[in-house]
Amino acid sequence: MSRTLLHIGSFVLPVIVWCIVSYVPFVWHPQVEVTLAGGVDYLQPGMRVDSDEFASQVAQMREQGATPPQGVPANPIYLPAPHEVAVALYTAFTKPPEGRDGQWLHQSLWHSVQIIFWGFFLSSLVGVPLGVLAGAQPVVARLVEPFIEFFRYLPAPAFGALAVAVLGIYDGPKIAIIVIGTLFQQVLVVANTTRKLDTTLVEASRTLGARGLRLLVRVVVPGILPDLYRDQRILLGWAWTYLIVAELIGTSSGITWYITQQARYQHFDNVYAAIVIIGALGFGSDYLLARLGRRLFPWDRQTVGR
Amino acid sequence: MSNRQPANLYLQQSEAVRARFERIRQREVILEVRGLGKRYASAQGEVEALRGIDLTVHRREFVCVIGPSGCGKSTLIRILAGLDSHSSGEVLLDGKPVRGPGRDRGMVFQGYSLFPWLTVKRNVMFGLEMSGYARGTAESEALQWLDLVGLGRFAEAYPHQLSGGMRQRVAIARALVNQPRILLMDEPFGALDAQTRAKMQGHLLEIWRNIDVTILFITHDLDEAVYLADRVLVLKAHPGEVQEVIEVPVPRPRSPEQFTGPEFRATRARLEALIHPPAPPVDDDSRVPTMHMIRMTDVSDNVE
Ligand SMILES: Nc1ncnc2c1ncn2[C@@H]1O[C@H](COP(=O)(O)OP(=O)(O)OP(=O)(O)O)[C@@H](O)[C@H]1O
Ligand SMILES: [Mg+2]
Secondary structure (H helix, E strand, O other), rough: OOOHHHHHHHHHHHHHHHHHHHHHHOOOOEEEEEEEOOOOOOOOOOEEEEEHHHHHHHHHHHHHHOOOOOOEEEOOOOOOOEEEEEEHHHHHOOOOOOOOOOOHHHHHHHHHHHHHHHHHHHHHHHHHHHHHHHHHOOOOHHHHHHHHHHOOOOOHHHHHHHHHEEEEOOOOHHHHHHHHHHHHHHHHHHHHHHHOHHHHHHHHHHHHOHHHHHHHHHHHHHHHHHHHHHHHHHHHHHHHHHHHHHHHHOOOOOOHHHHHHHHHOEEEEEHHHHHHHHHHHHHHHHHHHHHHHHHHOOOOOOOOOO | OOOOOOOOOOHOOOOHHHHHHHHHHHOOEEEEEEEEEEEEEOEEEEEEEEEEEEEEEOOOEEEEEEEOOOOOOOHHHHHHOOOOOOEEEEEEOOOEEOOOHHHHOEEEEEOOOOOOOHHHHHHHHHHHOOOOOOHHHHHHHHHHHHHHHOOOOHOOOOHHHHOOOHHHHHHHHHHHHOOOOEEEEOOOOOOOOOHHHHHHHHHHHHHHOOOOEEEEEEEOOOHHHHHOEEEEEEEOOOOOEEEEEEOOOOOOOOOOHHHHOHHHHHHHHHHHHHOOOOOOOOOOHHHHHHOOOOOOOOOOOOOO
């Protein structure tokens, strides 16, 4: 009960702060949005000027006997009010995008999700088996891990140009960046998780006749499965951070492109809408995966009794 | 232990007991250990964990191994199980040298070693599945063994839903399902409370009576050793060597009432003397009570 309240609170509190900053005129509001230009040439209705600047213009017009400009306190363009973001969130799905190659928000998102999926899937295809092998067989670990330890410090963006040269300008290099960013960490993390498996379980299975591949498949893999699942959830989060890099190389695309486009035209309400959706998507999917994990691994000590 | 007994009373066996040991010696030898030695290479140089261990175990004999902590009991049983290698000597099971773990030797560990992702039934089936039994056969056999340890009702439960004693019973069933020649047990009841422990000892004797299995049982509980064993192998530490092998003169069938009997007490006293030899009179530890401690409670707040 109180846990749920705290959960909700952790989201509601920042929103309340945002509302106060946006709607209470004497909190912050360092600018004035002009409603009437008056005698000032360069002012136009809808423009935002700094409060000091505005005040001095008002004083000047009064002195000259002209109509002083009028306006209301406002926040900078990069901090839209909650209701503006809410409207943007709605129109993002209802109003067709501007520009020639304009993309709907959901199209951009879907493209990003596909990049993440393929990058993470391909990385896991190699990284998980290799990690399990390295964790279970010291020989494999000694052969593989030093190189990976070296390689993982090379920043993934450094491979951007190379990836484009090899894989073209479309989705290939983007997926490659996600793979490069995820794979090496994945091997090390999974190998570590595998090593942490209780040796008694392995020894017990050996006294019962398990050996070789069967030992791996029937004991090691199920033994680490709940922890492996947790690792994969965390690694998936890391893959998201490489998305930004991935989407800026070659032809920019996906949600990163959407956000940079919207920011360029100063549509910050759309930017925030995209951020809210990405956050909801990431948080929501992780929450679902956690629920699924509890279903899949009813014996898991870390979820038992929760 | 106030009444004086002859020091070697534990060597006196009644007619029935002597005849029983005679019968045991007639049976075939299951396990033969000759001149077994084990050295570990550690950072501080070589550690000699075991030296020149000789042991012969006959079929359906119950042998307990005791000794001070660190004397190499676990090392010994792990070598027998094939989980560790030995440095010298040989281990023969049914006359054949032991190489690696095998189904002919079952093992029960001190810690919980059940597979947490499998139900109790699937845990017991594990060994059979590894031997290539069909699922159906394995299942019906597993259920029989679960009934034998009195846990038939918990076949579909997961290990984390069982108490400590129940888990060890499942572990015993899981080891026995392969019908091993010898059951190796490394302090299997060490983590249990006294009451559960007593119950488990009764259970184990009952199982041992009813099936054809030889048991090598490690413990540091002297009562447990005397209560369970035909013979007790006493090890001493640094390096681990056989100090004495004691034939327990307590008649079978055993029951908890025998704990106060003369044979039991004599054997226990002998083990006590071997494991905890009378300490030298002047000892650093004797100065402990006069230690100068800083008072960390109120001066008037006395507990004694
Ligand atoms: N892997 C190892 N590497 C180095 N030394 C070891 C190793 N395993 C055990 N030893 C040493 O061998 C000796 C015997 O250890 P062992 O675990 O067999 O004792 P134990 O009789 O089972 O003790 P306890 O009653 O505490 O279980 C100890 O001195 C220990 O330090
Ligand atoms: Mg031990």
